[in-house]
Amino acid sequence: MKLSGGVEWALHCCVVLTTATEPVPAARLAELHDVSGSYLAKQLQALSRAGLVTSVQGKAGGYVLTRAPELITVLDVVAAVDGAAPAFVCTEIRQRGPLAAPADACTRPCPVARAMAGADAAWRAALRAVSIADLARGVDEDYGPTALGGIRSWLGGPDGDAPARE
Amino acid sequence: MKLSGGVEWALHCCVVLTTATEPVPAARLAELHDVSGSYLAKQLQALSRAGLVTSVQGKAGGYVLTRAPELITVLDVVAAVDGAAPAFVCTEIRQRGPLAAPADACTRPCPVARAMAGADAAWRAALRAVSIADLARGVDEDYGPTALGGIRSWLGGPDGDAPARE
Numbered sequence: 001m002k003l004s005g006g007v008e009w010a011l012h013c014c015v016v017l018t019t020a021t022e023p024v025p026a027a028r029l030a031e032l033h034d035v036s037g038s039y040l041a042k043q044l045q046a047l048s049r050a051g052l053v054t055s056v057q058g059k060a061g062g063y064v065l066t067r068a069p070e071l072i073t074v075l076d077v078v079a080a081v082d083g084a085a086p087a088f089v090c091t092e093i094r095q096r097g098p099l100a101a102p103a104d105a106c107t108r109p110c111p112v113a114r115a116m117a118g119a120d121a122a123w124r125a126a127l128r129a130v131s132i133a134d135l136a137r138g139v140d141e142d143y144g145p146t147a148l149g150g151i152r153s154w155l156g157g158p159d160g161d162a163p164a165r166e
Numbered sequence: 167m168k169l170s171g172g173v174e175w176a177l178h179c180c181v182v183l184t185t186a187t188e189p190v191p192a193a194r195l196a197e198l199h200d201v202s203g204s205y206l207a208k209q210l211q212a213l214s215r216a217g218l219v220t221s222v223q224g225k226a227g228g229y230v231l232t233r234a235p236e237l238i239t240v241l242d243v244v245a246a247v248d249g250a251a252p253a254f255v256c257t258e259i260r261q262r263g264p265l266a267a268p269a270d271a272c273t274r275p276c277p278v279a280r281a282m283a284g285a286d287a288a289w290r291a292a293l294r295a296v297s298i299a300d301l302a303r304g305v306d307e308d309y310g311p312t313a314l315g316g317i318r319s320w321l322g323g324p325d326g327d328a329p330a331r332e
Binding site: 118 | 171175249263267287302
């Protein structure tokens with residue numbers, strides 16, 4: 001089981017966007033992270049489709065968060081990039097073979113599916129309990145306010161007003 | 167993110183093995199579940215490599231659990247079949263680009279990695295809290311004792327002493 005690598009990039013981009021005072025072009029985010037612009041654009045588009053960021057058009061355009069970072073959870077970002085489907089899919093094994101349970105006796109998920117769904121719920125609850133604002137606070141706690149502050153300055157720097165295109 | 171489909175088969179096989187009074191040939195488990203013998207053998211071999219089942223050789227051979235089903239957790243089976251690696255892999259994005267954090271300031275996982283690790287731990291804890299014995303009890307609770315009892319009889323039935331080969 002492996003999450004899409006895009007999840008990590010998308011979360012880092014969201015944290016960066018919490019500190020931006022202006023829309024941030026995808027190319028600027030890619031430069032900051034030293035990653036391919038087209039790869040990062042794909043993750044930003046997934047965030048956009050999920051309504052977590054929006055792309056502001058125009059000369060000073062770029063990406064912005066659509067709501068306060070306290071209101072965007074890590075789960076929101078994970079689901080936007082990796083999909084919302086649970087990792088375990090029940091194929092109703094109990095209804096197979098010579099001793100198959102009849103379908104009308106299978107209205108409730110089987111014990112195996114219940115155990116897997118319980119773990120999935122615990123995973124989602126943990127990711128829902130952390131917001132993008134929490135992550136940004138964590139960066140401040142780890143490195144002091146100059147870390148995100150430095151990114152803010154860099155984003156607004158000499159190349160910060162380059163034409164914003166995804 | 168998707169778990170290997172083998173996880174579901176392996177869990178169902180383990181539940182079946184709790185009720186068997188003799189070693190169960192892989193072919194018999196495949197017949198019970200109406201699934202390809204070679205596919206199921208692959209999952210049983212993964213369980214065997216992880217030390218959860220063992221293959222008894224000989225005419226009345228087959229698979230048995232290596233310990234009491236109370237002592238085998240769902241997590242043991244998931245890790246045996248799907249691997250024990252966490253779903254999220256941190257690639258140290260913070261150490262990239264023009265504002266890279268220096269490596270010696272990165273001894274602790276970053277806030278993103280910590281959030282993802284926390285969710286992974288919650289998922290594992292939930293899977294560790296359920297044993298194969300719990301799953302078997304769940305089947306009894308859902309369907310009454312005749313369900314696993316019926317499987318026990320079937321396993322010991324006329325074909326039950328067919329040559330046991332994986």
